[in-house]
Amino acid sequence: MKSCVGYAAFESSGKLSTYNFDRREPQDDDVMLEILYSGVCHSDVHWVRAEWNPSPPYPLVPGHEIVGRVAEVGAKVTKIAVGDIAAVGVQVDSCGECKCCSDQRDDPQYCTKGVFTYASPHGYPDSVESEKVTQGGYSTRIVTREKFVFSVPPALHKNLAGVAPLLCAGITTWAPLQYFAGGEAELRGKKLGVVGLGGLGHMAVKLGKALGCHVTVLSSSESKRKAAIDELGADAYLVHKDKEAMKDAQCSLDVVVDTVSADHDLEALVALLDVGGKYLVVGLPPHKLAFKNSWFVNKKRMLGGTLIGGPVMTQDLLNFCAERGVYADIELIKMDAINDAFERMLASDVKYRFVIDIASSKLE
Amino acid sequence: MKSCVGYAAFESSGKLSTYNFDRREPQDDDVMLEILYSGVCHSDVHWVRAEWNPSPPYPLVPGHEIVGRVAEVGAKVTKIAVGDIAAVGVQVDSCGECKCCSDQRDDPQYCTKGVFTYASPHGYPDSVESEKVTQGGYSTRIVTREKFVFSVPPALHKNLAGVAPLLCAGITTWAPLQYFAGGEAELRGKKLGVVGLGGLGHMAVKLGKALGCHVTVLSSSESKRKAAIDELGADAYLVHKDKEAMKDAQCSLDVVVDTVSADHDLEALVALLDVGGKYLVVGLPPHKLAFKNSWFVNKKRMLGGTLIGGPVMTQDLLNFCAERGVYADIELIKMDAINDAFERMLASDVKYRFVIDIASSKLE
The missing domain is CATH 3.40.50.720 (NAD(P)-binding Rossmann-like Domain)
Incomplete structure (x- = not known):
């Protein structure tokens, strides 16, 4: 197991505070990221405040706009290497077998067994996870399947905080x-x-x-x-x-x-x-x-x-943004400012996305 | 002027009876059809009963699923010849100049100056029409622009009554x-x-x-x-x-x-x-x-x-139906049965379209 520190909601007030949990050891087709930046999406508030699901699985670590540095890769991983800057978005797994999951369709986001980045029952066998459900990017690291990890082209490295919201918004x-x-x-x-x-x-x-x-x-x-x-x-x-x-x-x-x-x-x-x-x-x-x-x-x-995009389309977007210099306009915060940030976001007091500087937040 | 006999509604009861009026002399780009068959569309009832327009222009001759024999063509007409079996649908004219009217778009049905087959102010100069608005196909003949007249391929000639509803339904x-x-x-x-x-x-x-x-x-x-x-x-x-x-x-x-x-x-x-x-x-x-x-x-x-189809698409449909032997399933009636047919249609008592046998109805 990989120890991890995140910020979780523990009940429907949605107030976030420190939470220690374990990520799985990277399996053959897994990538582990040390998270650098995590975007703050409106849906994070809906989830932690039980507005979309009357009984979300607490403790709940939100966050699905994730940029990090690759720390470990499994034996079968080919497109991502240790040291790369990579990203994870809204989805982390799917059945891999249905029509939507086929490479031709590139639509695993519509897989009925799709696993989203947080609050979703694991696609992985239970034995390799300490949590029954996925936990998101308001945390120090994440382990997920290579298919749902994207390369962040070097042209985007000068503003990685501005890259994170590309993964959802x-x-x-x-x-x-x-x-x-x-x-x-x-x-x-x-x-x-x-x-x-x-x-x-x-x-x-x-x-x-x-x-x-x-x-x-x-x-x-x-x-x-x-x-x-x-x-x-x-x-x-x-x-x-x-x-x-x-x-x-x-x-x-x-x-x-x-x-x-x-x-x-x-x-x-x-x-x-x-x-x-x-x-x-x-x-x-x-x-x-x-x-x-x-x-x-x-x-x-x-x-x-439409609902997000498939892995091929997501990588295309990152490549397009690298070529054209497109970033989100963001306001960078530390992890412990998240509860205020939620309030400000609800008051439309942000231009246009909060991003949490995980690496500087000294969570560990 | 070409004398014409039709069945018109004179007030909002929508009851139809004989009406004599004049069609224009065919102009250079006009085709005149002697109408053989005219389909009965639900919208005909809405129009004559003032359900779509609170004050429709009475007398009002409905009908926009028209098949006939070409009796005259203007000097500039090239795609249709005298003696041909031809068809007219929901639209008879448009501005010819806007984006929708361009040949590339083939969308004159969306032209904001489009002229529909009945109850529509004429696109043609007033001087050549006896009626201020268009009159439809529940009548012995129609004169309209070549662009909105379609060839009925010979393979469809064995069931022309079943062709008429192709022009709208x-x-x-x-x-x-x-x-x-x-x-x-x-x-x-x-x-x-x-x-x-x-x-x-x-x-x-x-x-x-x-x-x-x-x-x-x-x-x-x-x-x-x-x-x-x-x-x-x-x-x-x-x-x-x-x-x-x-x-x-x-x-x-x-x-x-x-x-x-x-x-x-x-x-x-x-x-x-x-x-x-x-x-x-x-x-x-x-x-x-x-x-x-x-x-x-x-x-x-x-x-x-979508709203009907453009002229090119309409001709494509007729060609496709000729190739595949597709006709509407219809019940053939004489013109004087139209008021009963409206009542039966409103009661869903028709499989699936009434078509008026104009040529056999001895209107003249």
């Missing part, structure tokens, strides 16, 4: 643009709208710009206009409560990525799409949303959703 | 299968569900079979099982109110075509789709439908809608 907005909107080949020169400007939305803006899109940010207020345009490089900004402006912008966009996880009205947003337009959802509002078939039928539009 | 279900689901190249061997078994649904079953799909009919009751399997050739039949059967069928379909125009619950229907599945809507329920993003996000699914 990045791939979550990248995946629908690749799968439904044809990626760079089809998106170059297209008009892309981004709804919501949090962790996911700011990545959608940056990736959209890097893919060659004209990017319009759709927001509920004027407050983020300057940051969207000056800091993130968006081309336009539209307040979706401004009915006149929204009416003027009808049918002006080719693709919209909607990152909002709160309930919201889609009518004016879908109306922004031109004929053949694509409305891509990545958020998970708690209740049903409403639409009319005519919004889609009368303009040949579609609505599609 | 056929192309309406064909279009999303082509545009969103990749047509025959991607659909061969795939599992297709068809929701609703009326005029559109029965075409979706027949076209799905001809495209090489395994077709499951989704219906609200057992009543159509025998007809779906024995007469239409469906491979399976599922009653969507049977919760056990629907649960067992979760994630078993690749594509669903939903032809229902009444309000309905999508949850169990979308759940039938496998990872990457496509939910294609062609009906126009009066109210909003509800969905959760998670239905799409968690399985990489999409929902898309």
